[in-house]
Amino acid sequence: MICGWVGKVLRVDLTNSKISTEPLREDWAREYVGGRGLGARYYWEEGDPKVDPLSPENKLLFVTGPLTGTNASCAARYMVITKGPLTGAITTSNSGGHWGPELKFAGYDMIILEGRAPSPKYLWIHNDQVELRDAQHLWGKGVWETEETLRRDSGVPDTIVACIGQAGENLVRYAAIINDLHRAAGRSGVGAVMGSKNLKAIAVRGTGGVRLAKPREFMSASWEMKAKLKDSAVTAEGLATYGTESLVNVINEHGALPTRNHQATVFDRAEDISGETLTETRLVANKACFACTMACGRVTSLPGEASDKFSVNTSPRNWNIAGEGPEFENAWAMGSDCDISDLDAIIKVGWLCNDYGMDPISYGATLAAAMEMYETGAIDESVTGMPLGFGNADALVAMSEKVAFRQGFGDQLAEGSKRLTARYARPELFMGVRGQEFPAYDPRAVQGMGLGYATSNRGACHLKSYTVSPEILGIPEKMDPHVSEGKAEITKIFQDITSAVDSSGLCLFLTFGVGLEDMLPQIVAATGVDYDIDTLTQAGERTWNLERLWNERAGVGKGHDKLPRRLTHDPIPGGPAKGLTSKLNVMLPEYYERRGWTADGMVTEEKRKELGLPKA
Amino acid sequence: MSKQLRIIPEKCTGCIQCELACSWVQTGTFQPARSLIRVNIFDDQASYAPYTCFQCEEAWCMNACPINAIGISDAEAKVITPELCIGCGLCVIACPYGTVWYNPDKGKADKCDLCAGDPACVAACPTGAIEYVETESTDWLGTWAADLNRTRSEIDQGEPS
Amino acid sequence: MEVPTVKLLGGLRKFGGAQQAIEGGTVRVVLDTVGVPNDLLFPEGEVLNRDIEVLVNGRNIAFMADLDTPVTDEDRVTIFLHGARGYPGG
Structure with missing residues (x-):
């Protein structure tokens, strides 16, 4: 074994x-x-x-x-x-x-x-x-x-x-x-x-343990990676202090923070929902996952009056002590995407999402689509049961309960924005891929993310090829977020590497402090399998292609690598990325080629054999 | 004066690297259930508190042991000699802090021995929540209690309690 | 005198207000006067710390004239440590 x-x-x-x-x-x-x-x-x-x-x-x-x-x-x-x-x-x-x-x-x-x-x-x-x-x-x-x-x-x-x-x-x-x-x-x-x-x-x-092939090698490899993580004083400080929420201001300053269901990409009140504000006003402590030496978790509290002003109190839990979040994605989806800058409302709904057990990204983004439908007259109060224009923080809180219990309009929101917008003949207002709503980076302002979203096997997702890293944060090296050149290549590489990291049991967040080469010695020492960087990356590629093949059989493979028309045709109206649209049509053919797929995005028999993938 | 473990719960993030390091020393695997330092996670209080034997002077475990299997090491830790331990569990019951454990794999008692003066938990802690320091008194629980009403930043700045 | 708006993010805030007016010219001049310690900005002398990003009107100076990118009183300069290193998204 x-x-x-x-x-x-x-x-x-x-x-x-x-x-x-x-x-x-x-x-x-x-x-x-x-x-x-x-x-x-x-x-x-x-x-x-x-x-x-x-x-x-x-x-x-x-x-x-x-x-x-x-x-x-x-x-x-x-x-x-x-x-x-x-x-x-x-x-x-x-x-x-x-x-x-x-x-x-x-x-x-x-x-x-x-x-x-x-x-x-x-x-x-x-x-x-x-x-x-x-x-x-x-x-x-x-x-x-x-x-x-x-x-x-x-x-x-x-x-x-x-x-x-x-x-x-x-x-x-x-x-x-x-x-x-x-x-x-x-x-x-x-x-x-x-x-x-x-x-x-x-x-x-469980009271058992985990056995390792080469214990000594493993310990020294794990120490080495920890030292690297700790070495970057910047990392340590940013992590401990602001968590993922630090990105609100960073992404907004780049003009890449989707606002009002992606109608704009600059949020004028970003400061109100930023990591800086959260840390100053509502943060209680950092929390780590198992074995995590970074501790990006945000334990937050709402003082009585901040919590009590909202109508939803279904949980018997005393909300005033502490919950967790928001994370960046959460703050974006319920914040700028809904044109809401009430941080307390965002914190509270984040907690409610955890307690009801639902995804705050899709909830916030679905609500944003509903808000645009409401403002453009596709639905009115007779459907929604309450005013649902952009910026309505009370509705954000109240609807979360209605969604979880599928009451009233919440029953329709619970279907997600693709089904909701289709129901009222406004499919162009669905902002996502393969039925899943976008995360917090506008694909027009960060071109690589557009390709990553469109080709993501599980629908729009920022965690499968986080090209924000080179395009915004300059890691491992700076790439211009506004151009499409080079994005097909980096997207494929990121997708394969991410698949490998996701397979190891490690957290993807590590990849901004260390590389796959730093994780490799631990994987080798733990398993005793002599992976190298190439075989490990190829294992990631194998995974990506297998998921793609599975999707092909499910009918959501090729032909579904699409972005909404708003992102490919409507230029960003203002801000640093003004005038840009997603150049997906340029990037996609190159991406297919680099993947070794057919021109319409099918995994070829050659590729299947090269990776040793099973037959259908 | 002797070196003691000093735990600063305000710095703890609940990652249990200390448990993993300790279980490694005990078993050669990662097995938190065999760790001799434990982190209590109080989610509703946003509080994480590592606790282990603080080598108290009373040494109830030592006094309770019917066959004198517990002695004092060079690092001034109360240590169990496994060859002598008969696994009766009296020390486990005697410890008022709950920091002596019965190990069902070995059929013997286990407790912190300060890793002979180089505690693995201290090295493993990423936030410096566990220190191994010279102390006037072995009563770090008392210091901890005095710290309870101070904020983390006050503690970080080393202001006297 | 040209006075651009300078916005410091995250961990750099402790060196100045969230938003402040500063004498402009080029990015280099802004960095000289912004209050962020020089050894943090330029730990190895001339080259900007690779953990620090500078934007002028939302564009990274790396894609413009780098430290010589001109700055006028109309402009907005954003400086951040990419403390996001270690935690993408959420």
Whole structure:
């Protein structure tokens, strides 16, 4: 057995309450490294691309990486893989916290969930003891109460819980799976898949350990990477002080912060929702995930009057103590995209999203699309039940509850902006790719991100090829964000490398302090497999192509690499990127060529053989 | 005067690198369940508190041990001699701080021995929340208690409590 | 006298207000007077710290005339440490 792994897969047939274990496919672990890649390989074998994502026939995979649970910095990640109800594409939602490591300590590398439980259940894992238990008493409860209840009632205080809130139960198409109260496998609706299976939670306690192939080498490699991370005083300061929210001002100053459903890219009140303001006014502490030496998590508090002014108080929890966030994406989607600058409202809805278990990016962006529909007369108050113009912070708070419970207009918002805009014959107002809403970088002002979004296998996503790094932050070297030259090449490279990082169990956030070459020695020492940079990157490429092939079978592959007309035809009206449109039509053919795909974006037989990909 | 662990909970981010480092020393794997330093995560208070044996002078564990398997090391730590330990668990019960553990894998008790004067948890902590320092008194819990009403920045600036 | 608007972000704020007027000319002049310590801006002498980005009207000076990029009182200069290193997006 290669090391880093426990070597065991847990399979749970929810329909028949049948629980079994099987050996991990070592050959696949080798070829795909782990996490995202390994999950894609299993899902390729077992996941029917034609199924309704919310049917019992869809499978739901929780997969760790070979480094998950080690002391490598940020070795906290697990990946959720399934067919996304928002997108109909293969989705790969990643989360940190302590859940992934705990699963490994309990003795499992991954879980495959099948079928649908006849009544609400939760999965209890305490080392070898694995049971499906009744969850009737938890159904209808939010994430925070569910987690506390399970922890208290289990009699095992160190239990780590991943669960869904009301949004997942009510099949909100962008429902998330939340672990450790605030960490989310956030996008594409993985929480709705879990809800459709009548599975409320997976509670884990493990007391085992993670074995390494070359322990001494591993320790020195992990020390080396930590030293590098720590070395950059800048990194350390930025991380500890401002978290991801520091990007609000940075992106806005570049004129790349989408505003009013991407009608503009400069937000005049960005300062109000910035990391600087958050830190000065609402930050309580930094919080780290398992083994993280950066601690970008933001614990925030709202003083009584700041919290009480909003109408939603469904949670029994005392909101005044502390919640987490917002992160940058959260602050953008609910902030500038909705033309809202009330930081307290954004913080509060961020907490509510965590408690209801739903993705704040898709929620905020869907609301922004609805606001534009409202302002342009496509819908009115008789539909929405309340004024819904841009800038309405009360509506932002109130609608979050209605979405989670699918009440009133919330039922329509819960379908995501693609379905919402189509319903009222305004499909051009959907701002996303493959049914998934854009994250916080306007593809006209940051050209590489446009190509990355359009070709992202799980729908628009900033975490699959974060070219903001060279285009805005100058890492590893500066690239002009306004031009399309060179972006096809960098996008392919970033996608492949990111797939490899996502497969290792490490956090992608590391890539801004260190490179894949710094992670490599740890992966080698942990697994005992002699990867080098080329084979590791190729494993990432293999993963990317396999996801693409899967999407092709699901009918969301080629022909879906598109951006909304607003981004390719409507020039940015003002600010630093004034006059620009996305040059996707220039970048895409070059991208296909560099991928070795056909001119219309199909994985070729040659490429399939080169990468050793399975046949359909 | 002797060197003691001093824990500054305000600096802790809850990453449990200390647990991983300790479990590495104990087991050669990463196994937080066998760590002899633990981080309590109080999410609703935004508070993370590492705790371990602070080598108290009373040494209830030492007094409780029926076969004198616990002694004092060169680093002035109370240490269990595994060859002698019979795994009766009296020290685990006796410790008022809950920092002596029974290890079911070995059938013996385990506690912090300050890694013979070079504590792995201190080296592993990325935020400097665990220090190994000369102290006048072994009562760092008392210092900690005195710190409770101070802000983190005051502590960082080293203002006297 | 040319007085552009200078905006410091994040960790650089401690060296000046969030927004301040400063005597212009070129980026070099702005950096000389902005209050950010020289050894942070130019740790190795002439070359700007690679962890620091300077924008004039939202464009990185790297794509213009670098430190010689002219600045007038109409302009807006943004200076930030890319503290975002280590944490992309969210």
